[in-house]
Structure formats: structure tokens, C-alpha cells
Amino acid sequence: MNIKTITATLALTTLAFTLSAQAHSPSEHMQDAEAPNCAAMETMDHSKMKMDDPMMQAMMKQCMQAMHEGDHDDSETPDEPEKHEKDGDTNNFKHKHK
Amino acid sequence: MKSYLKSLALTGTVILLGAGIYLYSGVYPMGADTPHNSATYWLLETLRERSVVRAAEELVVPADIKSAERLLAGGADYNDMCASCHLKPGVTENDFSLGLYPSPPNLTLSDSDEIQTQAADVEATNAAIKRQFWIIKHGIKASGMPAWGANHDDPRIWNMVAFLQRLPELSAVQYQILTARNKASKGHGH
Numbered sequence: 001m002n003i004k005t006i007t008a009t010l011a012l013t014t015l016a017f018t019l020s021a022q023a024h025s026p027s028e029h030m031q032d033a034e035a036p037n038c039a040a041m042e043t044m045d046h047s048k049m050k051m052d053d054p055m056m057q058a059m060m061k062q063c064m065q066a067m068h069e070g071d072h073d074d075s076e077t078p079d080e081p082e083k084h085e086k087d088g089d090t091n092n093f094k095h096k097h098k
Numbered sequence: 099m100k101s102y103l104k105s106l107a108l109t110g111t112v113i114l115l116g117a118g119i120y121l122y123s124g125v126y127p128m129g130a131d132t133p134h135n136s137a138t139y140w141l142l143e144t145l146r147e148r149s150v151v152r153a154a155e156e157l158v159v160p161a162d163i164k165s166a167e168r169l170l171a172g173g174a175d176y177n178d179m180c181a182s183c184h185l186k187p188g189v190t191e192n193d194f195s196l197g198l199y200p201s202p203p204n205l206t207l208s209d210s211d212e213i214q215t216q217a218a219d220v221e222a223t224n225a226a227i228k229r230q231f232w233i234i235k236h237g238i239k240a241s242g243m244p245a246w247g248a249n250h251d252d253p254r255i256w257n258m259v260a261f262l263q264r265l266p267e268l269s270a271v272q273y274q275i276l277t278a279r280n281k282a283s284k285g286h287g288h
Contacts, residue, residue: 036278040271055264058166058173059275 038063130199146238151225154232159224163260169276172261175254177277180205183242186277188270198242208266231259 041063049056120126134142162168177186183194183202195202234255237245246255261276268276 034274034278036275037271038275041275044271054164054166054169055268055272055276058169059272061166062170062275062278 036062038067130197133199150229150232153236154225154228157228157231159227159231160256163227163256164263165260168257168260169264171254172257172259173273173276174279175250175258176261176265177273178279179246180258186270187265187268187273194242200241202242205262206265206268227259227263230262231255234258 041059051057133139176184181189182192183198184205185192185195185202187206190204195204233243235245235247235252237243237247265273
């Protein structure tokens, strides 16, 4: 082994090590990502939902995305039964609130 | 006058000596399961609050602190990094909330900070928001509260602050929906 190889190896392992310890981006939490339980929105008291409330908007946004994602990314959603239910329900939900 | 100064110096020396003996004797109960006496508690709390108020004074709260985007981003982070100590709707205690001293305030309760009690006063709300930002970014010495600023930029911390403003009113179901990490929300290309 010449000095260049050693240096390169050292540099690379150091880099790898540094990267592993760096600021974790939100995407690193994805492994234990949990799908939002949007079916439950159906059971909420709709008369109390205010559409101009950012909290409501955030929940809607979250569920629209979950629904959309379900269209083409089936393999990674953890619990299947709930997902099917969710797909159906959130569709209705969307129509009601449009 | 001379004798007055003399006795003052003597008193000072005795106090220092006593403090030194106490310190080295090991009598002080260091365990987290022995609470401070009320004088020490008051002293530490006052020290903390005065320090944070002064340090947070110059902060400027972002205009969009109430936005849905901030709520979503902050909610997911809160669930990952903070709920283990500060709890979430439906969870009233866990190992950290029981075992840490000072104990992490339950941030799902509206009375855990001044925001709700003085909601009428915009100025006070603003101050409470800045206080939260500062505490999250810098942490609190000799408590379980870490400084998150080392690894997280300011916008991310403001997002969590935004989420904290709504946390006390969330039901367990609403909390779950808001904090679930959507793979789709992280812009994986379409």
C-alpha cells in the first residue's frame, strides 16, 4: 500500500464517520414513519372544524398527502388493513369538504 | 470602625470555611430523587427565568409562526425528539417525566407556561414564545433539557415553537395525524 491509498482510505473513512454523526435531517426518522390515522378524521365532530384554522389545514394537508402517497407507494405502508380503510374514507372525506 | 471591619472579615472567613467543609464532606444529597429545599428552588428558578428573559429579549418572532406548514414540520419533530420527556396527549407520565429533576414540564397542559394564562396580552404571548425558542435552542444547564441548536437550524426550532402553541388543545387523534411523518411531505419526486 502506498501512502496515497492510505491517505485516501483514511480520508474516506473519516468522511463517512463525520457524515454519520452530522445533523440528522428529518428524512432520517423515516424508517419509523407512521402513517397518519386519517380515517379517524371521519369520526370527528365536523361542526367544530374550522377551515380557516391552520391546525385544521395542517391536518387536511397531512391526509391529502397520505392518500396521494397510497396511490403508488403501497409496499412501505406499515399496516395494510388500516390503509385500505383509509383510502376509501379519505376519498369521501375530501369530497365532503371541498 | 477597625473592630467592625475585623469582625466582618472574620465572619466572611468562617462562612467560606463552613461552605468548604460542607462541600468536601459529601453531605449534600446529589440524587435526582431528593428535591431542592424551597430556598434553593426559588434561587435556581429565579436565576433561570431572569437569564432566559434577558437572553431572549432581542429575538424576533417570525410573522408566519401560526402557519400550517410550521405546525406540520414542528409536529413531526416534536414527536421524534421531545415527546419522550414532555409527553403527548393521552400520555401523562413516563420514565423521564417521573425520574428527571427538575422534571420536564408536561407541554400538553396549557398551564405549563405563561402563554395561555396571559393570552389576552399579546406582549406576554410574544415573550413566552421567545422564551420557548431560546430554551429549545440553548437548553438549560444542569437539567435534562438539551440545547437543540447544536444540530438544528433556527427555522426548525421556530417550527417546534409553533407546534407547542397548539399542542395543549390537541386530542390524541389530532396529535397522531399532525405528527405522523409523511414520506410524501418530504418531496420525494413525482
